[in-house]
Amino acid sequence: MEKNEHLNQAGSLIYEHYPEILNTVAASLDNEDTKRGLDHLLHIIEGRVFNGDRSLTYQGVKNAGYEKGKHDSACFQELVELFPYISEGIWNYISNINDDYVLTMDERLRLNKEVELTILHYNAGYTNGYASKVDNENNNFNQKLNELSVPIIKVDNNIGVCPLIGDIDSDRASVLMSKTLNNVSEEHIDYLILDLTGMGHVNELVAKYLFDIVNSMELIGTNIIFTGIHKQLAMTAISLNINLGDKKIYQTVADALKSINKST
Incomplete structure (x- = not known):
């Protein structure tokens, strides 16, 4: 955007009346987080457009939005819905505070384009930052869920029960392998x-993975006993050439415990 007396005057008005513009755009808001979000974006617009800060590139604007969305996104939906009205609020305000100058159509279009592009780049970064935050939270939640969903319950000094419940995907199977190996050794x-009574579908x-876990635990001296093996898992074992005939298999945990007590 080329320097122009009228454009500079418009920029000066925005700079001088920044708090009033913020209050105009955020007049109906009760959420302080949303107000802080608007304040951040308006400062970006001020730096990029009205102060003529060309060191703040569009990529820089996008990065600023990304960091805001990633670390401070409690008001994500409300703030995103306000983005389209920020440009309108700016123009309404500067139109009302000074009638001594008139921007030509070309000047208005160029200034409006700069404001809109700044908002669009900020919005793109903000949305991506929020999505990144949600992904991280989901990954952390799934990791904790996996750790909680493969417990080993000690029923005696040297006897443990590991109930597998629900569907098991490759990620959960990987957690199961490392967790069970560590636990049987430490305990x-x-x-x-x-x-396996409550275990859902497995590919x-x-x-x-499951039978690799079994083999690994048997190698370190742990006796593995299966209970509740269903037909689908048995068929899958056959297709993998895994011989279940040499494994100890019982219908219930109670049956397995009776067998252990007899053998000891």
Whole structure:
């Protein structure tokens, strides 16, 4: 945007009346987080457009929006809905505070384009930042859920029960493998009952993970006992050439415990 007396005057008005413009745009807002979000964007517009700060590139505007969306997005939906009205609020205000100058249509279009592009780039960064935050929160939640959903319950000094509940995907199977291996070693578990009664569907990859876990635990001296194996898992084991005939398999955990007590 080329320097122009009228454009500079418009910029000066925005700079001088910045608090009033913010209050005009945010007049109906009760949410302080949303007001702070608007304040941040208006400062970006002020720096990029009205102060002529060309060191603040559009990528810089987008980065600023990204950081705001990633770290301070409690009012995401409300703030995004206000973005289209920010430009209108700016123009309404500067039109009302000074009648001594008139911008030509070309000048108005160029200034309006600069404001709109700044808002669009900020919005793109803000939305991506918020999406990144949500993804991180979901990943952290899923990780904690996986850790909680593969417990090993000690029923005796050297006997543990690991109930597998729900569908198991490859991520959860990976957590299961590392968690169970660590636990049976740390807790000195000699007998581990893998109760599969509540386990949902598993594909061949997950079934392979499961039996790899079993083999690994048997290698470190833990006796594995299966309970509640359903037909689908048995069929999958056959397709993987896994011999269940040499495994200890019982219908219920109670049956497995009786077998252990007899053998000891």
